[in-house]
Amino acid sequence: MAYSSKVIDHYEHPRNVGSLSKEDPNVGTGLVGAPECGDVMKLQVKVNPATGVIDDAKFKTFGCGSAIASSSLATEWLKGKTVDEALAIKNTAIVDELSLPPVKIHCSVLAEDAIKAAINDYKKKQSDDGKSAEVRTQATV
């Protein structure tokens, strides 16, 4: 299978590999996929509570080159975005950017799911800590 040069670049030089502390109330973690399906993505965002902007994003992915590239690209895009802007990222944009073939579209879908899962985890943490955090986040958008 031929990979696009962008997929190869992300595979060879993945951006933002690593982990953030799950205990941090400002960190949201998304873990999607399943080993038996051949793809598992862990994507984390660290949100600045004052601005609602994602300051940092990290990923770890078990999956094919396209899955690694999709999650690597997602972390690049997430940095500097607000939580709601992040939720607006669509898998089709990832498909376009990486020139993914039809059989690899599921990799981009998984990356979108991972973003949503991470943001939702962050929001849940914030609301568990008290409504104020979420309200503050919303207000800054």
Next chain:
Amino acid sequence: MAIKLPIYMDYHATTPCDPRVVEAMLPYFTTHFGNAASRNHPFGWEAEEAVEKGRKQIADLIGASPKEIVFTSGATESDNLAIKGAAEMYREKGNHLITCVTEHKAVIDTCKHLEKTGYRVTYLAVRKDGRVSLDEMKAAICDKTILISIMAANNEIGVLQPIAEIGAIAKAKGILFHTDAVQMVGKVPFNVNDLKVDMASISAHKMYGPKGVGALYVRRRNPRVLLASQIDGGGHERGMRSGTLNVTGVVGFGKAAELCKQEMAVEGERLRKLRDRLNDKLHKQLDELYINGSTEHRLPHNLNVSFAYVEGESLLMGINDVAVSSGSACTSASLEPSYVLKALGAGDDLAHSSIRFGLGRWSTEEEVDYVADKLTSVVTRLREMSPLYEMAKEGVDLSTMQWQTEGH
């Protein structure tokens, strides 16, 4: 010594033609171009003589008589002819067949085809080591069983089935026994009489011969096996397979068989040492490796390893100057991982993490060392970015995790 890249380590998929095979074939493209079925002029006689020589060379390799060799276009056709041909011919005797879940698709899909036309097929499971249970096989046999088809050596995991034992069971019950012997013939000793095989599929391009030619061994005595032809026409090959013979292909196939017979013992031992070297190096340099299938009953040139927590396609991408295969879904058109590895019961995650190494005539120690070192660095790098590896190191039991699988 500098090694030439890319390195070919996928000898189960196909093998290059041995230059000695090509040399033997060349005259039959041009000056000796006759049709082996032309009985009334020297061009035909010459071609027929070459075909009969090839037939004998192949028969000698497997301990058969030349008359028992039916040429085909390859082992897929041989499997189809054996199974459909026997099923059709012995329909009045019964309609039950026995095969196994790790067979090549040429056998499994042929059996599935027969199921649509009134035959019943038992697909035996395999144990964790990849071998069928003889007790389960005996239990599956009924008075309607006409054919058992079990492969000699598996194309993914190189596991050798207990062919001699199955042959004895089949013979005692008066049931025909076919084996897809593509991966075994030419590599390790295979004798149709010792193994009590009634039919065996073989292919030239898996043993340093050309693509596009194969054979079916069809026993002529004790018992005399009859097959309904699947391709009709001029009645070539004792009426079992019509069509002008691929003379050049047969010449190459014959030469390849002769070379395998001469060199098998030395070559097999050399490849076993190389394979063990690859295995030892990988085990020294990496943890959490799993060998798929029996290490005892296995082809000497095969290694199939799962690198836990790393997905196969991403692994292949990292070793793109090495030609190997993966059981991962992403490398094939389907999204399912290898059905052979799944049948071993190791779990789909390990199937996704597997690499098949096939060594062959031109594999070298330098290549093995290069591949082992390269894999070590790629596996290490990919594990650093694997959430599964991280979780396992944190002590999370991945098998009891609730994964979000919907929609994927």
